[in-house]
Amino acid sequence: MTEAPARLEIRNLTKRFGAFTANDAISLQIAPGELHCLLGENGAGKSTLSACLFGLLQPEAGEVLVDGRPLKLTSPADAIAAGIGMVHQHFVLVPAFTVLENIVVGTGQGWRLDAMAAGVRIAEICRRFGLALDLKRRVSQLSVGEKQWVEIVKALYLGARLLILDEPTAVLTPQESERLFSIIRQLTATGISVILITHKMNEVLQSDRVTVLRRGKLITTVRTAETGRDALSEMMVGRSIRPVAAGQAARDRTPVLKVAGLRLALTRGQNPQPIDLSLGRGEILGIAGIAGNGQDELLETIAGLRRAEAGTIDMDGQTISGGPAQEVAALGVGYVPSDRFRDGLVPGFSIAENLILGAHWQRQWRQGPLLDTAAIRGRGATAIAEFGVAATGPDMRCARLSGGNAQKVILAREFQKARRLLLCNQPTRGVDIGATEMIHGELLRKRDTGCAIILVSEEIDDLLALCDRIAVMFRGAFAGVFDRDKTSVATIGRLMAGQTDEAAA
């Protein structure tokens, strides 16, 4: 590994954002054909490092060498010319285009669009790495896994010899992830180097070497074979991790929510199977599934934001199906949406104003016809203290909050509304481990007060740790519902992919 020049060598790369150092003098070597993992929690600097390598960000200091030649990266064009390819965390595809168009767009010269020649080249790439892609299909019709293969072929079509994969399995089923790793193995066998950014330990263990990042610093680079799961976890977090002790709430099992024959009106796809569901006081129901299988629609329907095709929703014996959302909320239902800056917050508003969003007509925030500014600010100050929001004060604009702190503001608002039922859609996505632990703890405390909770998450491990029962959603319906201790990651994974499992029933 040492004789030939490294495929990629990073020397003392430093990237700052204002006073914050995202990458602090990182040095790293990747050999040809190596599968190298970048491990670290959210905010450790993995994505910043990859953005620098791909020319999307410019480091303040440091050098990057590809095959021994020093390289200045000022734009993705430079990175691509040097043979660096990247698969982004969120797909960068055009849904309205065909697979072929997505691959060839932005390549080539002149006026002619030579689809034939491109098709031949793409077919060749697919054959080499054992991928099956129908080039004429629109990307909007592809499954999540297929989209991932398109992203990889896009990079290979541009001649990538070093492929950076940024959290590629976040949206894949466990089975699709396995398929991805077999493809990665085929890539590395032909000499292509792969940098895999992840925080999932079972994926890390399949790599050749692993580099651990923490708070922008490189902690260590080790051969994977010479380390282990626990050692890596400790290095990643900087201390040993306590697993959440979910315990068992003293449930009185009085049903809070009863859903019968509910057919969701899906954004994509139609005619799902009906959903039946009963949820008791102090119970947490987890919803597993790949994003886009009806999780958002289920929560929105219960919250009264979306009409169902058919079926009823009862809260404490009172029918609430169809909303309106304001009345559902008045019954004591809180809703934490998955996209916090799109659905959850008004970025131009202060923390205090965001906390009364939706309740702004209520008497307690008014003095006659005018808003009671003092009371609203007071509410803001209380919530900031209670949820430990890192903010300058109740007047701070929410646009300036980090993801974790923005989520705390939303939780503070929805916890107050949720006297009976809390709907939580991916509350910990993209927040760091500290905030995740805090949010999980708060959810359990909320449960202990007797509030019923529906928790949607893509992290099966979290669901197994927190929930009493777990339902798996596939194509807008429940593919199965299990008690926590009677299921496994493998079973849930199979159902997420739509495979029926007789043994699990």
Next chain:
Amino acid sequence: MLAELLNTSVMVSILAATIRIATPVLLAALGELVAERGGVYNMGVEGTMLMGAFTAYLAAAHTGSLWAGAAAAMLTGGLMSLTFAFLVITLKVEQIVTGLAINLLGSGLSVFWLRAAFADAGQTPTIALFGTAPVPVLHAIPYLGPVLFEQKLLTYLALLAVPSVWVFLFRSRPGLDLRCCGENPKALDVKGISVAARQYGAVVFGGIMAGLGGSFLTLATSARFVPEITNGRGWLAIVIVIAGMWRPVPVLLATLAFSFLDALQLQIQGIGIAIPYQLLLAMPYVFAILALAVRRAHSGAPERLGIPYSRDGS
């Protein structure tokens, strides 16, 4: 009265007028179509057309050459849209507001310039008009000939622009890249391709087309410039792009539908049927609202239309 309208020679003249009247709007709409396919919502078409109409008149009046007028209109249209492009693409100013500012500039500057250029604003000189250029042989075809092949050169150009824009957008490599700017500019950016450069190109093309469209009003229709001569045609072009679902051929059909209304209106006035003329003049605008109200929602709009692209945002 209906019988009078259904007379074949009247029908032929209405249809020929439809094609003629369609010219300025079609040119502007095709330009706007290209800009919007690139993701930029240029609401400044009205002002750009107006400046095109004015500078075409000014140049033609000074040089005596109609083609110099058309060239001046294209240059002006290009410059107006370059200003727009700089503000919305480079500086990322709100596209709607910038478009309005361009309209105000067109309407203010054209009137001021007219007054400054001709001391006696009441008596501005007239210019010669583009004549019809019948296509040899084809113009002799009964009915079809007078409708399609006895038009002015700019009209042929506008009609030929329809297949040209279609080939560019859907069959050429730069066209694919441009559509990508409208659908998901990031997909282009991560391949190291400049989104801004393509959007600049599309917007300036749109401006040139709008300027040329405006020039038709002075060089081929009215022979002099009067303030607000475009009278909402730029806005109709925008409506037509929406009603035409961002595709060249439906855009052509929508343009013809609006022009047919206009031609019919002229004919009705000519015959002297007793309908208040204001009602007839207001028809295209009422029709525009109706067309948008009944259309299927979201049909064909580029996914990122009107949203400025920046790498750090989203």
Next chain:
Amino acid sequence: MTQIEHLGWRIETRAEVTARQRAQGLTLAMAAALILCSFLFLAAGANPFAAFAALLKGAFGSWRTATETLVKATPLIFTGLAAAVAFRARLWNIGAEGQVFAGAIVAYWCQHGLAGQPPAVQLPVVIAGAMIGGALYAGLAGLLKTACRVDEVISTVMLNYIIVYALSMLLLKGPWSESGGFFEQTAKVDPGSILPALFSGSRLHLGFPIALVAAFLLQVIIARTPLGFEIRAAGSNLRALEVQGTNTTRIILVVMMLSGLMAGLAGASEVYGVHYRLKAGAVAGYGYSGIVVAILGQFRPWRVVAAAILFGALVNGATFMQIKTGVPSALIYAIEAIILLFYLGGWAASGLRLRRIARAR
């Protein structure tokens, strides 16, 4: 990647823009706009300094001209507030122009049968009629948006064109045309319906204090009431309000009607305060200028009033400038647009910065 990266520079967005950076950006932009305008004066064959001086003198030269500036500013305050409240909620009501017409038409429709009644009867009818007319016409665009998903920019512009023809129909050989008159206009309105002048020897009328009251009320509504809370929230993220169960259809309709109501008042103010008859010339042009005024006033009511007075001064001074220097008064509409373009550019540019990026060859 923008093209300028080939030259080794990159444009980046500033995370926080300080007041100082904004002020610098806007000052530079306004200076540039002034220089460009000077070239226009030169092109028209006038000395820019003399022209600006004439403009100033015409606007503020005497007590009389100064009050006349306020007369010219009054309709712009109304239309400026109209655009400000809608734009604040990110509703692009471009229809103040047509809503001014609608306000004037409905006010006249309600009032013209009341001739001979005392002002205490007629004036409230005029004011209320104008508000209702403007609100309904804007509400129509709101309805088209909420019920048929017609973009409000397009619908309001189309409605602007339509109402011009509607008024013409009413006035030219129509039911309201002046008997024996050749022009498209009504007869003079009843003296009891006229907005009284505030001082003798000046045309400044009751419309101006009404405009100030409107600005005050709008300021309170936006800053301090639950409705204003919704307007501000809609301007930043309407979707979040919707998720919280707020009826967004209601917000859109209410904001459009509030905006139209303000514009409608400009119609009454011009017809009953300045021209004393209903005609297109009395009510045309204020809607589009109002948008410029609203943007320059950053959608904040008191700043809108200030911007309206500035533009009132431009309009008022222009006539004197034309007499003094021969520069066509139409220039001020070009100046208006130039100021707006530079203002927008300056505002946006102060939120950006150029950064040098190294580039190896």
